[in-house]
Amino acid sequence: MSLEDETIDMEEADYSVSETATRPPSGTTTPLLKSYTYATPLPTDLEQDQECILGVDEAGRGPVLGPMVYGICYCPLSKKDELADLGFADSKTLKESERDNLLDVIMSRPDLIGWSVRVLSPMDISNSMLRKDKYNLNALAHDTTIQLIRETIASGVNLKEVYVDTVGPPESYQRKLEGLFPSVTKIVVAKKADSKYPIVSAASICAKVTRDDVLRHWIFAEKELDRTISREFGSGYPGDPKTKSWLKANMDPIFGYPNIVRFSWATCKTSLDESAKTVRWPDDDESNSQPRITALFGQSSTETADLAQQRKQYSTFASNAAPRPRPQLLQDMALKSVVDF
Structure with a gap:
């Protein structure tokens, strides 16, 4: 998969570990080999059958390193103006400290706001995209969004409005969601929804802060790498010079890359084709006989x-x-x- 032709704002990220920073509860303390979901309890002031509004956004779609994280945020429909007054904005326009502060705001209002994230591991992303029956990144994104919405409804939330930052053509995506969720009276799928709708901006904060935390505290499943490997991998986007240098310096000629890398990306395939050793399996030798x-x-x-x-x-x-x-x-x-x- 190559996303290098997309126009992406490559934010310079600092993934060094701070001794004073408070980690979000949506992070992980084990090697990220499988995808997982984190969800908060329902807002404490949410009444039974009270109508709610929900936003969906993602973080980390384009990078060759680390997870892709989808986040949702919801609150009572009657309180959407109160949520807007909390000052949310698209996470990509904010500094890291500003995003962290806004997640603290979200977490300080368990009476008003509920949220959850789905953290997709690099290994699961790559395995999905390389399987025999084609399953591209758009399909993975759609299915993850659908899963989060379904889980929210199943938890007892009465969703009436849903706003989604689009992946692919917004019109067909919106029709797809409308067909799957007929009980939701208003579904809006739009480009730049994270800058138009505060509820989507809040979801963007949840997703981005979670992804940053997972990368900052990345635990390598490969033995000994935690003590020896550099974490100076830049933004993680294929076009970032720091990311390119990190990929070049940390490729094993036999085993390829550690599990932080999405090996289905064209960047990795090109690098492996150029620099890695060719491995011949026993069946290859016997194929002609x-x-x-x-x-x-x-x-x-x-x-x-x-x-x-x-x-x-x-x-x-x-x-x-x-x-x-x-x-x-x-x-x-x-x-x-x-x-x-």
């Missing part, structure tokens, strides 16, 4: 001498045939052939 499927069955009157020889060579039941050497990979994995079920 594999028998035809007909060699596994009995000889017919029209069978050629060549096919007969293949059948004899590869048949499990050929009494006089020497056993076929087992591939080294199967030996290493202690796998055995099974003939009886």
Whole structure:
């Protein structure tokens, strides 16, 4: 996946660990190998069946490093002006300290605001995009948004208005959500929704602060890397010179990149093609000597001498045939052939 052709505001991020900074509850203290969801309790002043407004935004769609985080924020529809007065703005227009302060504001109002985030691990992003049945980043983003909205409704929130910062064409995306959530009377999917609707701006804050915290406190699953690897990886965007330098310096020629990297990005593939070692699997060496499927069955009157020889060579039941050497990979994995079920 390449996002390098997109126009992206590459914010200079400081991912050094501060001893005094308060971590958001949506971060993680373990290696991020699987995606997870964090959700707050319902607002304490929320009455049963009280109509609510919800906003959705993401952080980290374009970077080659770290998670992509989707955030939602909601409050009573009758209190949306009160929420707007708290001073939310698109997280990309704010300094890091300003974003942290605004998340503190959100967390100081559990009576008014509920929020949740879905943190998508780099490994899950890459595995999704590289699977055989095509599943691109837009589909992943849509499904994550749908999941967060469904979970909010399932928790007992009576959603009546939903505002989403679009991924892809807003018109078709809006129709899709309207079909999935008929009980929501107003759904707006728009470009730059995070700068137009305060409830989306609040969701943007939740997503961005969470992503920054996960990166700042990244725990490498690979042993020993936490003590030796540099964290000077810049903004994480493919076009950032610091990110490019970090990727070049931290690529293992055999094993590739640590799990902080989204290996499905074109940036990684190009780098691996240019600098990594070529790995040949045992099956690659045997691909030209594999028998035809007909060699596994009995000889017919029209069978050629060549096919007969293949059948004899590869048949499990050929009494006089020497056993076929087992591939080294199967030996290493202690796998055995099974003939009886």
